[in-house]
Amino acid sequence: MKKESPFFRLLKYMGKYKMLYAGLITTMLVGIALELSVAWFLSLITNAAVKFEVERWPMLILMGAVILVGSSLTSFFDTYLKQKASLKVRNDIRLDTMDHVLRFPQTYYDQTHTGDLLARFTSDNQAVGEAAGNIIMGLLKNPLLALCAFIYLLNIHWPLALITICVGPLMILVGKLFGESMRKKGTRLQEAMSKGTSFLQDVLGASVLYKIFGLEKKISKQYRQYSTEIAAIERSQGMTQGAAAAVSGGIAIITIMIAILLAGFFVAKGSLEVGAMLAFIQLMNYLVNPFSVLPSLWSSMQQALAGAERIFQVIDTPKEYAELPSEGRAKTSFSELAMSSVGFSYTDSADAPALHDVGFHVYAGQTVAIVGASGGGKSTLFKLLLGLYLPTTGSIKIDGKDVNTLGLREYRDYFSLVPQESVLLSGTIRDNILDGNRSAGEEEIVAAAKQANAYDFIMKLPQGFDTEIGERGSRLSGGQKQRIAIARAILRDAPILLLDEATAALDNESERIVQDALTKLMVGRTTLVIAHRLSTVQNADLILVMENGELVEKGTHHALLSAGGRYHALYHAQLQQEEQADMECQTFN
Numbered sequence: 226m227k228k229e230s231p232f233f234r235l236l237k238y239m240g241k242y243k244m245l246y247a248g249l250i251t252t253m254l255v256g257i258a259l260e261l262s263v264a265w266f267l268s269l270i271t272n273a274a275v276k277f278e279v280e281r282w283p284m285l286i287l288m289g290a291v292i293l294v295g296s297s298l299t300s301f302f303d304t305y306l307k308q309k310a311s312l313k314v315r316n317d318i319r320l321d322t323m324d325h326v327l328r329f330p331q332t333y334y335d336q337t338h339t340g341d342l343l344a345r346f347t348s349d350n351q352a353v354g355e356a357a358g359n360i361i362m363g364l365l366k367n368p369l370l371a372l373c374a375f376i377y378l379l380n381i382h383w384p385l386a387l388i389t390i391c392v393g394p395l396m397i398l399v400g401k402l403f404g405e406s407m408r409k410k411g412t413r414l415q416e417a418m419s420k421g422t423s424f425l426q427d428v429l430g431a432s433v434l435y436k437i438f439g440l441e442k443k444i445s446k447q448y449r450q451y452s453t454e455i456a457a458i459e460r461s462q463g464m465t466q467g468a469a470a471a472v473s474g475g476i477a478i479i480t481i482m483i484a485i486l487l488a489g490f491f492v493a494k495g496s497l498e499v500g501a502m503l504a505f506i507q508l509m510n511y512l513v514n515p516f517s518v519l520p521s522l523w524s525s526m527q528q529a530l531a532g533a534e535r536i537f538q539v540i541d542t543p544k545e546y547a548e549l550p551s552e553g554r555a556k557t558s559f560s561e562l563a564m565s566s567v568g569f570s571y572t573d574s575a576d577a578p579a580l581h582d583v584g585f586h587v588y589a590g591q592t593v594a595i596v597g598a599s600g601g602g603k604s605t606l607f608k609l610l611l612g613l614y615l616p617t618t619g620s621i622k623i624d625g626k627d628v629n630t631l632g633l634r635e636y637r638d639y640f641s642l643v644p645q646e647s648v649l650l651s652g653t654i655r656d657n658i659l660d661g662n663r664s665a666g667e668e669e670i671v672a673a674a675k676q677a678n679a680y681d682f683i684m685k686l687p688q689g690f691d692t693e694i695g696e697r698g699s700r701l702s703g704g705q706k707q708r709i710a711i712a713r714a715i716l717r718d719a720p721i722l723l724l725d726e727a728t729a730a731l732d733n734e735s736e737r738i739v740q741d742a743l744t745k746l747m748v749g750r751t752t753l754v755i756a757h758r759l760s761t762v763q764n765a766d767l768i769l770v771m772e773n774g775e776l777v778e779k780g781t782h783h784a785l786l787s788a789g790g791r792y793h794a795l796y797h798a799q800l801q802q803e804e805q806a807d808m809e810c811q812t813f814n
């Protein structure tokens with residue numbers, strides 16, 4: 226299917242504001258009439274002066290005042306309405322982009338830097354807004370003004386008018402010549418800007434890293450490269466725009482000079498009045514100026530359309546949901562979760578799948594520990610369980626139904642997640658806990674906070690639950706963030722809990738409080754835990770040992786220990802590590 230051009234897609238957004246654009250077109254038409262009336266007014270004054278008709282002056286002053294007030298009013302409404310149209314279209318596109326982004330599959334985020342997406346929300350969106358206001362109205366008004374001026378010129382002196390209209394095709398040619406180059410440069414600029422934004426986003430969020438590792442010079446040098454590339458493209462754009470303005474300006478001046486010389490010649494010959502000559506020169510401006518601004522308006526439009534194309538790419542990306550899904554409502558119960566012969570690969574290549582032939586059953590109320598060496602596929606298993614990726618082979622079923630039967634939203638409503646590094650959003654502590662269940666009341670929030678061992682520290686904060694936590698919870702400690710995430714999961718109250726145990730360096734006391742909160746969270750819930758602690762593993766109903774994407778062993782702690790296989794080796798290696806750590810601690814004390 227042939228894709229609609231970005232311009233027509235932009236027109237559809239503008240079409241929502243027909244009345245606003247009708248107002249803009251009316252203002253434009255009145256503006257054109259007023260501009261042309263200046264030429265008529267000039268010829269009236271000159272002719273009255275040449276004929277010594279002093280008595281006409283009061284009338285002329287009144288006419289001048291009307292033209293002046295009319296021009297000021299149209300100029301005000303023109304600017305105001307253009308701004309309003311531009312803002313409305315920008316806002317609609319921004320909201321639409323967001324609605325699409327929220328429905329992206331996880332694979333999109335794996336392949337795209339969020340900085341690139343941010344650039345589409347900001348600089349691209351701004352360029353498109355310009356196109357929907359100033360640029361499109363300029364592209365409408367200028368040719369129309371030139372046409373009206375030409376008709377008026379024909380009325381005054383048609384041979385002269387025909388000579389001067391030659392400027393039109395020349396200017397259009399200039400516009401075409403430079404417009405294409407501006408579009409290409411526009412695309413390059415937006416891409417360079419999005420790379421720069423992505424880099425900035427990474428760096429500004431990693432201030433501790435560059436301070437400690439002394440990366441300031443390296444980062445400054447790298448950013449210089451991005452910034453220099455942006456500056457080079459902008460310089461090149463400036464040169465193209467300058468060249469377009471110089472060529473079109475040159476054509477305009479030559480045309481006006483020829484017209485003045487010819488008009489003077491006709492006045493000298495007696496076939497043109499002096500007043501008509503002045504009106505002619507004024508009208509020439511209205512004919513030539515629009516043509517001279519058209520090339521640069523056209524190139525700005527091309528640049529804006531390059532931005533529009535990047536935004537429409539986002540909108541066209543395949544989504545997980547056809548519409549924004551309704552708010553998640555956790556399921557109350559389930560009986561059995563079954564993974565059968567699941568295989569999965571992040572890439573198209575089947576050489577090294579991230580998961581291969583993984584199968585197990587979990588029944589309501591059980592605790593399943595997933596253990597294994599780094600890179601074994603534990604997190605990938607979680608991502609598949611959460612429906613972030615679909616298995617390449619095999620199936621995942623809850624009570625006999627897979628994600629296709631249940632629908633993605635309903636499927637995800639069976640799960641709650643406490644990740645290793647708590648993901649919190651800017652806002653208050655209350656907002657973040659409420660993300661677990663937006664309809665929870667104050668009592669439930671407080672109970673969840675208490676159960677998550679978070680209540681005491683929250684109440685010690687000056688604003689309690691209304692404390693702003695900063696960007697991703699930057700104003701809270703690691704352990705505090707985890708306890709807020711646990712309170713959120715408690716409020717969600719989903720039947721299956723996925724828990725990625727934190728290995729992060731929490732101090733002993735903090736770790737004990739978090740662990741205690743997690744233990745309370747696990748009570749009565751079916752829990753799958755990526756386990757790093759032996760205590761969790763020993764009490765689990767089932768242990769899954771993952772290695773290189775395969776489930777190499779499964780069973781209870783005692784069964785696996787007696788089997789003397791991978792788990793046995795892993796367990797003893799961990800025990801040895803812990804004993805060594807204890808000894809080092811004692812020596813140190």
Ligand SMILES: Nc1ncnc2c1ncn2[C@@H]1O[C@H](COP(=O)(O)OP(=O)(O)OP(=O)(O)O)[C@@H](O)[C@H]1O
Pocket residue numbers: 335571572579597598599600601602603604605606
């Ligand atoms: N988004 C991704 N795109 C491509 N490959 C990935 C992606 N995420 C993980 N992998 C690869 O999949 C394999 C399994 O990774 P996974 O994160 O599941 O391991 P893990 O057992 O959780 O490791 P760890 O204990 O270190 O967290 C690894 O080889 C990893 O490089």
